[in-house]
Structures are given as structure tokens and as C-alpha cells.
Amino acid sequence: MSQANSSSKQEIGRFFLPGPTEVHPDVLAAMQRPMIPHRGGDMVQLLTAMEPPLQRAWRTGRRVYIGTCSGTGFMEMAVRCGVRRRALSLVGGAFGERFAGIVAATGRDVVRVDVPLGQTVEPDMLRDALKRTEVDAVTLVHSETATGALAPLEELAAVVREFAGVVLLVDAVTSFAGSPVETDAWELDFVLTGSQKALALPPGLALGVASDRMIERAKQVPERGAYLDLLAFDRAGIDYQPTNTPAISLLYALEAQLRRIEAEGGIESRWKRHQHMQEIVERWVRGRGGELGFQFLPPVDRRSWTVSCLKVPSGKSGRALAVVMKSKGWVIGSGYGPLKQSTIRIGHMGDHSPERVEELLHTLESVAV
């Protein structure tokens, strides 16, 4: 049987990879509409109609940018347009590492604050680092998908505000649409996501919001590039235009998904469902899962609502467990990088239900004994 056949047989509701996540059939179906010109009334109408639900989801009154690239593209936009000379990069896993790497790769200086895998940089550590080092930006990952750790974003953002001239660039790729991201209330300067995580669209779009401070910063950086120039996105957005030819089919998917989010009761209901799914994993680890030897990698109060990274019982391999789960019809993530053997990752994000998470954990018990 070909790979395509075997994956198309995958039963709906059992694909728990921490990205790409499962896409609802209604969202997939929405992509089959015919093309429209990207410089015309239909496109303007599409982008105009999506603005209010996007702003509600992002908790912002500002423009929401949509780009045709994966999340990493907007990480690069954040750095190219937000970092003038030197950034402080908070690193607790592979995606924090990626952000720091982009700072270096675009010719800026990077100063790192590293914490062990599973942990997060805490507000006083950040304040100390900002006092010691002169930087003009901070990069951080809200939900570190590699370790399942959730940074205390509201508190960290408040610390950054104590330092004039420092912008905060936030990777909210696996937190947005699955746990609170208060763009305006927390005064985030640039916050971004990718379509294939908690938003549960196919991969290929990046979304983000910039503060006035960020726009002003971008104006001070002449070498912003072209395709990922924040100011070009901002200008095009005034008239609800795309910058270049957008991924039109993915915009249809986004429009359909925004309608589904509103139908669920809005973004807060979506957060609640994710919190519920996370609590089910918590309860399992305190009970049967813990008896079997599963433990959370991140400490209490620092666990992502969308991805649970669990240390596997001693003598077990995370990779092997993911393979056995696959043979039972369930897809989970093995560990990332150095955590490949010692952990598994359950991506309970997007359109999954608490009932399915229970079922998944039940199956995990049966293969882990």
C-alpha cells in the first residue's frame, strides 16, 4: 500500500502531531473554490470580511498581517524589521534556538539567555539580562513546541516595557488560538503564528500583528528586505490588499476556520477546550500514566495548553512508542532533537476534542505496559 493510501485511511480525530495538525473536512472542502484575481473586488471583500474575526482572535484593534510562508517566514520578518543591531534571545528549546539563529543569520548580534530543556526564562532572569546587556529587541517563544514549556508571557512582556527602546518579538506559533495571547493588553510588539498549528489549517500561511513601536522600529531599519517587509504589509493592509499573489486557497480555508471558531463561541471557548485537553493529560500523569512512569518535562504552571511533552518510562523509547501508536492508528510526535528517545509529544491542539485525548491516553497505556 502506498504512503498516500495508508495516510488517507487515517481515521479522523487521531492525528495528534504537534504540527501540522489535523484539518477539519469542512476546512479542507472550503479550499476547493475557484480562483479569484488577487487584485480585485473579490479579494478585497475576502480580506475585509476576515478582519473582525481575526482581530477578535488576536485580541487586537490593529491590522492582522497574513503572509504566504510558514511561521519561520514571519520569525524572519520579526528579526529583519525589528532588530536594529543586537537582540537578546531567550532559548529553552529548538524554536528559541531557531529565533536566535535567524538573528545571527541576518547579520545582527545575538546575546542569549539559555535555560535547560523544559524550563522557561523567568521575569527576574530577563530583567537581569536586560540590565547587563544593551539590546534593541528581545526574541522569545511563548509555547516551545520542542519541550512543551509555556513561557510566562504577560510577565515577561511587562519586564521588557521597563526598558525603553527594546521591542518584544514573540513566536506564538503553538500558543495562538490554543491559549491566551493578549496582543494589545500585554503590549506585544510583534507576535506571529503559522497556519498549521493550533489554528488547524494546512501549512503555508503566517499571521502576525505589530505595535506602533514595531512599525516605528521598522522605519529605522533600511535593510528590511522585500518579500518580508513589514512596512509593505502594513501599506497593503490599508486598502485590504495582499502584498503579492497570496495562497488564495489557504485564505478560503482561513475564512472557513474563522467561522468555525466563532461558531464554537469565540476564541475564549477555543482556549477553554485546549485547557481542558491539557488538564486531561495532567490528570492522567497524576494517575495511571504516572504509575507507568510518564512524567511532564516542564514544571507545573509552565506547561503548554497545546502540546504535552512527556518523559517516557525508563527503558522505553519515545520514538518506539510513537511507532507503536501509529500501528494502532494514532499519530503522536516523538521527542524533538536531543529529546527524541526520552520523550513523546502529544499535540492536543486545533480541532481535537477532550474525548479523543482520553482515548489516545488509554491506547498509550495499553502499549506502554
Ligand SMILES: *Cc1c(COP(=O)(O)O)cnc(C)c1O
Ligand atoms: C512550527 C513552529 C514554528 C514554525 O515552523 P514552520 O516549519 O516554519 O512552520 C515556529 N515556532 C514554533 C514554536 C513552532 O512550533
